[in-house]
Amino acid sequence: MPIRHRVTGVDLVGACRAFVSVSEHGSFTVGADAARMSQSVASRRVAALEERFGEQLFERTSRRAVLTSFGRDLLPTARQLVQAADVLLHEAESAKRKPWRLAMPAVCPTAGLARLVAEARAHAVTLEVRVATPAQRQETVHARQPVRSHGEASGAPAGRVHAALLAVPPGEATWSVPLGLAGAQDPGVRRLYVETLRPGRTTTGPAARIWIQPEDDVPHIRDPLTRLRDAVGLRPAQLTTTNDLAHAAAEVLCTPDLLLCSPAQAEEFGLDWRPIGEITLRRGYALATADGRAQHIEARLGEALARCLGARSGTGTTGDATAGGTGT
Amino acid sequence: MSIEALLHDMRRQLNDGGLRACMLVRDLHTRDELSIDPDTQLPSASLVKIPLAIATAERIRRGELDGAALLDVRPGRITTPGPTGLSRFRHPSRVAVDDLIYLSTCVSDGTAADVLFDLTPPAQVAGILQELGIHGITVRHGMHELSDTPVERFDADQAHLAHALAIEAGTSGRGHRVPQLDTTRANTGSARSYADLLQALWTPSKIHPEVAERVRGLMAHNVLRHRLAPDFSTDAATWSSKTGTLLNLRHEIGVVGHSDGQNFAVAVLTESLVPAGTQPGADALMAQVARRLRDHLRQL
Known part of the structure; x- marks a missing residue:
């Protein structure tokens, strides 16, 4: 004392x-x-x-x-x-x-966020978690704008955050999570090639779509996939960015559509996850703090954050491989 | 399905497929027609080879040109994907005017067309169109200009950048920073003006019957049949057409002739919003929508 x-x-x-x-x-x-x-x-x-x-x-x-x-x-x-x-x-x-406000990706399950807050308390850090889209997280931690919290009335400011987990290209990431395609039916194969979604000349009816959720509406994920869509001859509408994950997941549950997601998310929705054949896509995360103390927090909460994201620490590592093989 | 609902559904289909399409289908006997944006002017690309064929055949008929005259043709030596025939030849050749018309129209050979444009310059072709009462199609330059677009300056694996430029660099009033896509500088036409041209070739018009028959015959032997032909040609129907392809433009105009004597003119001019060179889906979608439009018109 x-x-x-x-x-x-x-x-x-x-x-x-x-x-x-x-x-x-x-x-x-x-x-x-x-x-x-x-x-x-x-x-x-x-x-x-x-x-x-x-x-x-x-x-x-x-x-x-x-x-x-x-x-x-x-x-x-x-x-x-x-x-x-x-x-x-x-x-x-x-x-x-004093509570330390942290903006987290909206894709983290509530149970995972709860465990993160509990583990932080064991390290004498009182966490207050806000979930937000990648763009909101970027804005709030850098421009010190209020972030809108999930579940709050639209437009109600939730105060600025002290830190945020930013969506960054995998090369710059502290944690990374593999992305793949998940569908309602077991495809009976080890990987899914996007080209196989191109409708054949005699195909009638709607073509299967790939849904991109708000968390993945970032250039290093959306743009390579868009270029791939064009290069393998899919229709533009076959790649759809949504701001409503529940709606997209519902479409995937009752059509041949596929959801771009992590293995953990696929498990949450009860979908079959496979890596993409043509390219390897990952969500990358890095901690950014308003006061530049990122390393200090990372040292204390790194493990807990990795568990919450379903990732392992370190660049280029594969995450929680709940659904088998990963992309090459 | 009402016509409005049908057209609405087709627009949605085209939009989902990344196509901005101008199309017109006309029963050449009753002149009934169905259309989507038929009056929008677009660069003609190789569709201009039909006016060129008409002008050249008309001048042969008038005795101004000799169809049997042999011309020395320098080889095109183009190696990028697309060009055909003399454009890819590696050595000089001598070809008769009649055969140059065949190569230009049926094989879409740009070098053959340019030799014909040397005989009948673009302004003279435009003048002959005016005399024959065909309006709404401009002829301003030859084919050589079409073989020097941004796509020729990128490596094959970066061709999508040229297509992105073609899609994005348009200016107001249908201008464009790529001259070949600028409707104020390029050869242009609309779905309606090209349907009018088909009408003039297939039904009595100021075009001499001999010339019209010759051009119809050439179009019947078009070798490029990947776009609309699969949805229109059968043993019971002939498909006579000309395609036009340049950067993000995919066009085809043609007439489907049924064994019962019914003829339908089909003019489909499209711009793709997808920055990719090879788009089999776009070709198939153009054909599918054109076919639905024709089927509906035929059954009205």
């Missing part, structure tokens, strides 16, 4: 605390008691202080503790030091308790 700020062997704050308390109560016994230390500790601390200063603080003639004129001169400053130390300790405690 005491801050060990040793200068030439003297605990200056502890010694000043003993000095101030004894002088206020006019007695070593009562003063020591009031400062919640034993009389011998109080005596030793005052003696150490006197030795440090090379001058007596108390007259040693009477039974009462009476300040010398040197002691009277130093008392106001010693009192200030003790008060400042108390303020410092209090601030440290309340700063530790």
Whole structure:
């Protein structure tokens, strides 16, 4: 508890605390008691202080503790030091308790977020989690704009966040999650080639679509997939970006459509996940903080964040492989 | 299904397929027609080879040109995908004017067409069209200009960048930063003007019957049959047509002739919004929609 700020062997704050308390109560016994230390500790601390200063603080003639004129001169400053130390300790405690707002991807399941908050508390970090789209996370942590929290009335500001998990290309990512295609039917194959969705000349009826959820509506995922769509001759409408994941998942559940998602999400929706044949796509995540303390937080919460994302730490690692093989 | 519902559904289909399409289907006997954006002007690409064939055949008929005259043709030596015939030849050759018309019209040979344009320059072709009462089709330049587009400057694996430019670099009033796609500088026409041209070839018009018959015969022997032909030609129907392809433009105009004597002109001019060179889906979609339009018109 005491801050060990040793200068030439003297605990200056502890010694000043003993000095101030004894002088206020006019007695070593009562003063020591009031400062919640034993009389011998109080005596030793005052003696150490006197030795440090090379001058007596108390007259040693009477039974009462009476300040010398040197002691009277130093008392106001010693009192200030003790008060400042108390303020410092209090601030440290309340700063530790202040909630730390973190913008997380909306794809993390609620249970995972709850575990993250619980694990953070074990590391003495009070987390407050907001879920947001990639663009919102980017805005809120950099421009310090209010982020809109999931479930809040539209337009209600939820305050700025201290940090956000940004969607970044896998090469720059601290954590990465593999993406693949998930459908309602077991395709009976190990991987899915996007080209197989191109309607044949004699095919009638609607062509199967690939749904891109808001979390993946970022250039390093959307654009390579769009280029692939054009290169293998799919119709433009066969790649659809939605801002309503539930709607997209419902379409996938009752049509031959496919959802671009992580293996963990596929499991959540009860879909069969396969890696994409032509290209390897990953969600990459990196922690960005408004005050630049990302490494500090990463050191404490890295493991918990990886678990929440369904990823493993480190660039280029494969994540939670719940549904078998990964892309090459 | 009402015509409005049918057209609405077709527009949605084309939109889903990334095509901006202008199409017109006309019964050449009753002149009834169904259409989607038929009056929008688009660069003609190789469709201009039909006016060129008409003008050249007309001049042969008038005795201004000799169809049997042999001309020295320098080889095109083009190696990028697309061009055909003399355009890909590696050595000089001598070809008769009549055969150049065949190569230009049936094989869509740009080098053959340019030799014919040397005999009958674009302005003169345009003048002959005016004399024959065919309006709405501009002829401003030869085929050589079409073989120097941005796609020739990119490697094959980056051709999609040229297509992205073709899609994005349009200016207001149907202008374009790529000159071949600028309707104020290129050879142009609309679905309606090309349907009018087909009408003039297949039904009595100011075009001399001998010339009309010759051009119809050439179109019947068009070798490029991947676009609309699969949906129109059967043993009971002939498909006579000319295609036009340039960057993101895919066109085909033709006449489907049924054994019962019914003839339908089909003019389909499209711009793709998909930045990719090879799009079999776009060709198939054009044909599917044109066919639905024709089927509906025939059964009205």
